[in-house]
Amino acid sequence: MDYVQSPKDADGCIFCTRPAAGDDEEYLIVLRGELAYAMLNLYPYNNGHLLIAPYDHEAQLDRLDPATQQEMLTLSTRCMKVIREAMQATGFNFGANLGSAAGAGIAEHVHLHVVPRWVGDTNFMPVLGHTKVQVQGLRETRDLLARALAEPEE
Numbered sequence: 266m267d268y269v270q271s272p273k274d275a276d277g278c279i280f281c282t283r284p285a286a287g288d289d290e291e292y293l294i295v296l297r298g299e300l301a302y303a304m305l306n307l308y309p310y311n312n313g314h315l316l317i318a319p320y321d322h323e324a325q326l327d328r329l330d331p332a333t334q335q336e337m338l339t340l341s342t343r344c345m346k347v348i349r350e351a352m353q354a355t356g357f358n359f360g361a362n363l364g365s366a367a368g369a370g371i372a373e374h375v376h377l378h379v380v381p382r383w384v385g386d387t388n389f390m391p392v393l394g395h396t397k398v399q400v401q402g403l404r405e406t407r408d409l410l411a412r413a414l415a416e417p418e419e
Contacts, residue, residue: 280374300333318376354381
């Protein structure tokens with residue numbers, strides 16, 4: 266609800282403007298590829314909730330070229346591996362809401378969600394209190410994941 270009720274960026278699409286700004290720390294970008302990148306969700310479902318987006322402004326996944334689609338998947342799986350190791354995640358929700366009818370908050374720029382999960386991570390707070398407790402701040406999570414993702418792949 267915080268996102269739905271918040272004022273929207275009048276300067277354009279966040280998936281275009283944030284990577285173009287070149288300030289990865291400020292905009293919570295943890296990993297850049299040639300065609301796509303990963304950034305933390307400002308309104309996460311869980312700690313470490315990442316958004317994987319192409320640099321190209323496109324609403325439909327099937328309109329992206331195959332190389333961009335492949336890189337989005339490659340970045341997603343790399344992020345999952347690092348989150349599993351760095352944050353001890355034991356599962357993930359992974360996917361996309363394509364179009365506003367499917368629940369996309371930003372329907373004009375396709376993006377994938379990587380949501381880390383842990384056994385027992387759902388408790389009474391979101392159910393009864395309509396409040397999600399984050400055990401780590403966004404900046405701390407960004408720094409942890411950016412450092413881990415900077416390590417060469419094994």
